[in-house]
Amino acid sequence: MSYSIPVTVAYGDGIGPEIMEATLRILEAAKAPLAYETIQIGEKVYQSGHSAGIRPEAWESLRRTKVFLKAPITTPQGGGFKSLNVTTRKMLGLYANVRPCISYAPFVATKHPTMDVVIIRENEEDLYAGIEHQQTPEVVQCLKLISRPGCEKIVRYAFNYARQYGRSKVTCFTKDNIMKQTDGLFHQVFDEIAKEYPEIEAEHWIVDIGAAKLADTPEAFDVIVMPNLYGDILSDVAAQIAGSVGLAGSSNIGEEVAMFEAIHGSAPRRAGQNLANPSGLLLGAIMMLVHLGEGEVASKVHNAWLKTLEDGIHTYDIYKESVSTERVGTKEFADAVIARMGQLPTQLKAVHYASVKAEPIKDKLSVRKPVTTETVGVDIFLYHEDRDAALLGEGLKQYTAGPLSLSMITNRGVKVWPDGFAETFCTDHWRCRFKAGDVNNVPYEEILQLQAKLTEAGYRIIKTENLCTFDGKPAFSAGQGA
Numbered sequence: 001m002s003y004s005i006p007v008t009v010a011y012g013d014g015i016g017p018e019i020m021e022a023t024l025r026i027l028e029a030a031k032a033p034l035a036y037e038t039i040q041i042g043e044k045v046y047q048s049g050h051s052a053g054i055r056p057e058a059w060e061s062l063r064r065t066k067v068f069l070k071a072p073i074t075t076p077q078g079g080g081f082k083s084l085n086v087t088t089r090k091m092l093g094l095y096a097n098v099r100p101c102i103s104y105a106p107f108v109a110t111k112h113p114t115m116d117v118v119i120i121r122e123n124e125e126d127l128y129a130g131i132e133h134q135q136t137p138e139v140v141q142c143l144k145l146i147s148r149p150g151c152e153k154i155v156r157y158a159f160n161y162a163r164q165y166g167r168s169k170v171t172c173f174t175k176d177n178i179m180k181q182t183d184g185l186f187h188q189v190f191d192e193i194a195k196e197y198p199e200i201e202a203e204h205w206i207v208d209i210g211a212a213k214l215a216d217t218p219e220a221f222d223v224i225v226m227p228n229l230y231g232d233i234l235s236d237v238a239a240q241i242a243g244s245v246g247l248a249g250s251s252n253i254g255e256e257v258a259m260f261e262a263i264h265g266s267a268p269r270r271a272g273q274n275l276a277n278p279s280g281l282l283l284g285a286i287m288m289l290v291h292l293g294e295g296e297v298a299s300k301v302h303n304a305w306l307k308t309l310e311d312g313i314h315t316y317d318i319y320k321e322s323v324s325t326e327r328v329g330t331k332e333f334a335d336a337v338i339a340r341m342g343q344l345p346t347q348l349k350a351v352h353y354a355s356v357k358a359e360p361i362k363d364k365l366s367v368r369k370p371v372t373t374e375t376v377g378v379d380i381f382l383y384h385e386d387r388d389a390a391l392l393g394e395g396l397k398q399y400t401a402g403p404l405s406l407s408m409i410t411n412r413g414v415k416v417w418p419d420g421f422a423e424t425f426c427t428d429h430w431r432c433r434f435k436a437g438d439v440n441n442v443p444y445e446e447i448l449q450l451q452a453k454l455t456e457a458g459y460r461i462i463k464t465e466n467l468c469t470f471d472g473k474p475a476f477s478a479g480q481g482a
């Protein structure tokens with residue numbers, strides 16, 4: 001080959017160096033046209049004082065090559081160390097986490113022999129924004145942020161993925177029956193974008209029953225797209241029920257940069273013993289080749305790997321006397337894959353990747369339309385120790401500013417004034433809703449005036465949220481029981 005594509009690689013910690021070496025040997029045997037730049041990440045870098053486990057020079061390599069093949073690292077416990085994965089995803093805008101979860105029955109034991117599900121997890125938003133505050137002695141808060149461009153990027157990625165990989169259905173999991181604004185937006189964007197892909201079936205499940213169905217009957221699903229937290233949890237469940245954690249690879253895709261890895265960690269107890277299964281990282285590397293438009297080499301490596309599994313050449317984690325023919329170490333497994341380069345599996349389904357590059361997503365973001373937004377009230381959150389809601393309501397209702405007057409108080413989202421139930425337990429964290437009656441568009445000065453009056457009267461305000469309408473539609477939740 002006359003060309004080579006630069007790729008940044010990191011050998012990681014624990015079993016990382018062994019499985020990386022095995023993977024790169026297999027790629028070399030397949031004549032993958034890659035040129036590697038090696039960076040150091042992980043334990044040693046953490047211990048040399050870089051709290052994110054990566055040095056400034058390493059970012060330069062990643063931003064130059066835009067492709068990262070990463071072996072697992074050991075994250076030191078405690079002591080202010082930050083997760084390298086979370087940092088890398090956010091800094092480089094790796095918005096899509098893709099995890100194919102596939103069974104290899106009868107060669108790898110599983111209760112779901114025909115499982116073939118791809119989980120596509122939103123990677124940048126949701127509760128992982130990491131915005132948390134203790135607001136009162138009794139109550140802490142984590143902010144769940146979902147954006148329209150964030151939803152559009154991940155949902156479009158999922159449908160493009162389905163199209164590119166010949167998959168026929170995309171399912172969306174959310175909890176929009178409860179989180180009508182945040183998960184509601186994700187679901188709404190899913191419905192909008194699905195219409196642009198009429199050849200792909202689109203369906204939505206509430207995440208709890210969807211998760212139960214996935215664990216019980218994974219064959220019912222094809223591609224599943226979901227917000228960050230559900231995707232984090234359910235992609236582990238899906239990988240585990242498909243067979244072994246040692247067998248799953250994943251990609252983290254951004255507009256510019258992409259990172260490829262195994263889903264498992266550095267398994268320090270297995271390190272340095274030529275025991276570990278290199279398959280997860282190898283499958284990550286295959287996803288990388290497809291991403292780079294090297295579908296032919298990717299197919300060659302993947303099929304040689306499937307043939308190796310099928311021939312019963314197994315590392316300790318999947319070895320079973322009834323189906324395996326040989327128990328091998330990391331190096332010997334790589335040798336066996338190399339020996340089968342160019343062969344196709346005969347029982348497992350052979351793969352054939354088309355050399356299609358992923359479409360840029362940014363250009364497809366919907367154009368911002370002008371919206372009319374009006375402020376119709378304010379939620380003022382108070383730290384107030386007395387648990388008597390009726391007393392608080394009677395006290396607060398004396399305070400008004402312009403058209404704003406008290407309409408409701410909730411405690412942890414449950415309406416406790418007016419007409420609260422004595423049975424409802426109240427903490428020291430109260431949301432006091434002041435609404436403007438018939439007046440639309442309350443000037444912010446009046447909200448500030450109200451806050452000044454309450455502060456003067458001795459109430460402790462911990463935060464406020466404006467109550468807005470967008471194009472006339474209220475865009476805030478009601479109190480439960482309101």
Ligand code: NAD
Nearest residue numbers: 071072073074075246263264265266267268276277278317
């Ligand atoms: P782990 O995935 O490293 O290992 C759990 C167990 O799974 C191992 O003891 C081993 O029995 C088995 N296993 C994992 N990979 C295997 C392989 N390739 N072949 C054979 N068996 C394999 O999880 P852990 O023990 O919880 O974590 C160890 C370290 O890895 C921690 O420091 C953790 O923070 C880190 N970690 C890193 C990543 C990453 O870099 N992406 C991901 C997860 C965990």
